[in-house]
Amino acid sequence: MTRMVKCLKLGVEAEGLVSVPFPGPKGQFIYDNVSQEAWKEWMKMQTMIINEQRLASFDPKAKKLLEEEREKFLFSGNFEMPEGYVPQKG
Numbered sequence: 001m002t003r004m005v006k007c008l009k010l011g012v013e014a015e016g017l018v019s020v021p022f023p024g025p026k027g028q029f030i031y032d033n034v035s036q037e038a039w040k041e042w043m044k045m046q047t048m049i050i051n052e053q054r055l056a057s058f059d060p061k062a063k064k065l066l067e068e069e070r071e072k073f074l075f076s077g078n079f080e081m082p083e084g085y086v087p088q089k090g
Contacts, residue, residue: 009038009074034074042073 005016014035020027021039030039049055049069055062072079 005033005035007035007038008033009041010035014038030074038074042070045073045079046070 003016003018004013006012007014012035014037017031017034017036017039020031034042046066046069049066050057050062053065055065057063069079
């Protein structure tokens, strides 16, 4: 049976994550309150941030930046696209 959550990002009841995305209280909070759809959106956005800002995933400053951006994107609503981002024309 599918696990449902009240997604804080989307504001709807939706299918929850299959597993905790990373260890610790914040990972558990995300597991309990973020849908698969919202998490997939975040993963795409995280990839874009890493690419646009040329971040090294092992750099502690990059990790801190990604944590802050994840909080904005999923929970606070004041997320902004990375500086210099130009949407692809399709």
